[in-house]
Amino acid sequence: MQSPAHGRRLDAVTGPFTPRTPRVVAARRLHRRRDRDTAGRFLAEGPQAVREALDRTDTVVELFGTPTALDRHADLAARAARADLPVSEITDEALAALTETVAPQGLVAVCRHLDVPLRTALARGPRLVAVLAGIRDPGNAGTVLRTADAAGAGVVVFAGDTVDPYNGKCVRASAGSLFHVDVVRAADPGAAVAGLRAAGLTILATTGYGDSDLDDLVDHGRLAAPTAWLFGAEAHGLPEELTAVADARVRVPLHGRAESLNLAAAAAVCLYASARALR
Amino acid sequence: MQSPAHGRRLDAVTGPFTPRTPRVVAARRLHRRRDRDTAGRFLAEGPQAVREALDRTDTVVELFGTPTALDRHADLAARAARADLPVSEITDEALAALTETVAPQGLVAVCRHLDVPLRTALARGPRLVAVLAGIRDPGNAGTVLRTADAAGAGVVVFAGDTVDPYNGKCVRASAGSLFHVDVVRAADPGAAVAGLRAAGLTILATTGYGDSDLDDLVDHGRLAAPTAWLFGAEAHGLPEELTAVADARVRVPLHGRAESLNLAAAAAVCLYASARALR
CATH class of the missing domain: 3.30.1330.30 (Ribosomal protein L30/S12)
Incomplete structure (x- = not known):
């Protein structure tokens, strides 16, 4: 009726x-x-x-x-x-x-469900990709998805044991961005990273103990190429097998006395550094 | 015993x-x-x-x-x-x-309680200050406090009806940064901004509708001077009386289709842009 x-x-x-x-x-x-x-x-x-x-x-x-x-x-x-x-x-x-x-x-x-295979997403030639590897907190995952969208990332990969992108809290925290970008679910993070590299993307792993300072990468023009950023859980970071295969292990500089940044803040700083370099 | x-x-x-x-x-x-x-x-x-x-x-x-x-x-x-x-x-x-x-x-x-009068904090000559104006969510306030510390801000002002810095959730979200920086409580945000300006700080108000693009400010070297950033609540932004008196109303560029950034992400991008310019 x-x-x-x-x-x-x-x-x-x-x-x-x-x-x-x-x-x-x-x-x-x-x-x-x-x-x-x-x-x-x-x-x-x-x-x-x-x-x-x-x-x-x-x-x-x-x-x-x-x-x-x-x-x-x-x-x-x-x-x-x-x-x-x-x-x-x-x-x-x-x-x-x-x-x-x-x-x-x-x-x-x-x-x-609206996720697409990595192959499909890469065929569109994204210049900025965010990979969530092991992020279990749905609010964090949704916030990084929203920030990635804002920074112009066309693809966000939910890899390994990262929370399901369709989790209600993740959907809400994404504030609509779930519907804007190409969302990819990748059971095997290592295979996803291999696929991203094969597509010509530079792989940058964020870690508090990275040997590359974000400001140095910017100074040397290393963010001007298409890039995939890997983000891990706030508590224990990226798994070793991912940091090992990245082109660089990047730390956000800590100017004050804070021991670390929270995940959403670190992701925002990295993704926006790329967005600026890719303008 | x-x-x-x-x-x-x-x-x-x-x-x-x-x-x-x-x-x-x-x-x-x-x-x-x-x-x-x-x-x-x-x-x-x-x-x-x-x-x-x-x-x-x-x-x-x-x-x-x-x-x-x-x-x-x-x-x-x-x-x-x-x-x-x-x-x-x-x-x-x-x-x-x-x-x-x-x-x-x-x-x-x-x-x-460990807050200090604004006068005391300014006497130490901070080059980077974060002002929280009307942020009611204690988790957001604590996260911005943590990010401000990481970016090298020496002073964080809790102004107006912003949550109490000693709220348990704010203390936890700050991850220790409450104990690192000079925390100031200012009942009157307008008076606090006047004090910051009198101390020689440039006042930048963050707003989604700002007429200045953050990247343009960076390009023109306008972040190289001592700066106080004003951050408002995510939902309704800064009060008009504060955006009106700022030296610039700044928006973080949105490259994708997201309508906005969440507060913690926007604050991270702005504060780290200043940190880089002030190196």
Whole structure:
């Protein structure tokens, strides 16, 4: 049943979907990585993420929203309906079941996984790539993804035991950037690095104990070539097998008395040094 | 009663302090800002923070630790005892009452507030200053404090309704940097900016809508002079009265499709651009 005014469907018998409606139950399972991987789907919540997802072809599968949110964001509901996607009203309880934030903004889209093979991403000739190797914290991973996008990196590789890019917290921390760049999932980080090098990218590993100072690399023009930056977990850094094969092991200079930078800050400094050199 | 082997005191009658021991009850109150401000004290948890606090004169007031932690970090317990500070054993329950993390590492120091007047900080001639104006998230504030320290900023100003620098989450996110730089609390951000300018610092306000591109400032050598950077809250940015009086309103260039950077990343890029220019 279709309401032309808002382009949304309602179950004529039961009204808005509840947490027990089968479609909501199925979507809710996507909070779990195993179920995301099986279905090849994930959840994007809030109007900003839904808009970015709708901007991509073939990404949104269906849209859920509270009546209030579907009214407030009638443009998004109409776009989804024009694309022949199911748009369903849900109760506040169903919204709470589908979202993870304290103040969800009423809209949740079920989306198809959008990662591409490394080969496909490299065929587009990216000049700046970020590789997340072993980053388990989804907020950190999403923040680095957002920063990489801002710095102009066309490809972000989630390698090895890095968090799943479709983890809800990662999706939110990316602030839409998940939908902007080519996301690659690489089970074997070493193979990914070999592929990046074969594509002509310089491989730079960030580590607090690196023998190359970032400022020296800039001074010697070594960031002016296409580059893939490797970032590891804040606590224990990159695995030795990755730092060993990199073209350089790079440390961000510490001018004061801090012992280190946090991951998001170090990634921002490195990626923006490249962005400036690649202008 | 003193145990010379570990330099720690024990209540001979009751054993380790419990959550109901008056000294623990008093220390626990320091989780609340009002009580911190009244007492002029705050809590620093974990061996790293305790070590940094002990490195400063006149900062630690007393040290609490579980028997296991005081054994493992006997050097810290001994240093505190040599400085004639009370070192007290606490139960695991008292530790849980005094700490905010899921896996506290057994040690908590009661510390004196360590902020200094702006005048005092400026008398040391800092070339790089970070001003946090209206940053309410303690994790963000602590991260920017850490990044500012790493970039060589000697002074970090907590201005206006920015979170209290002694908030537990801010202290932890600063990863020791709270103890490294001159921390200033300024109730009136406008007066603080006037003081910074009178000291000869260029005032640069970061804003997504700035008319000056960071790369252009670098290209024209405008970061080579002593600089104070103003950072606002991620959600709504700096207040108009501060952007209006700055020498420039600076935006970090967005090369990709991200709409913005998060605060920690933007601060890292700006502060490190200054650090490089000031080398």
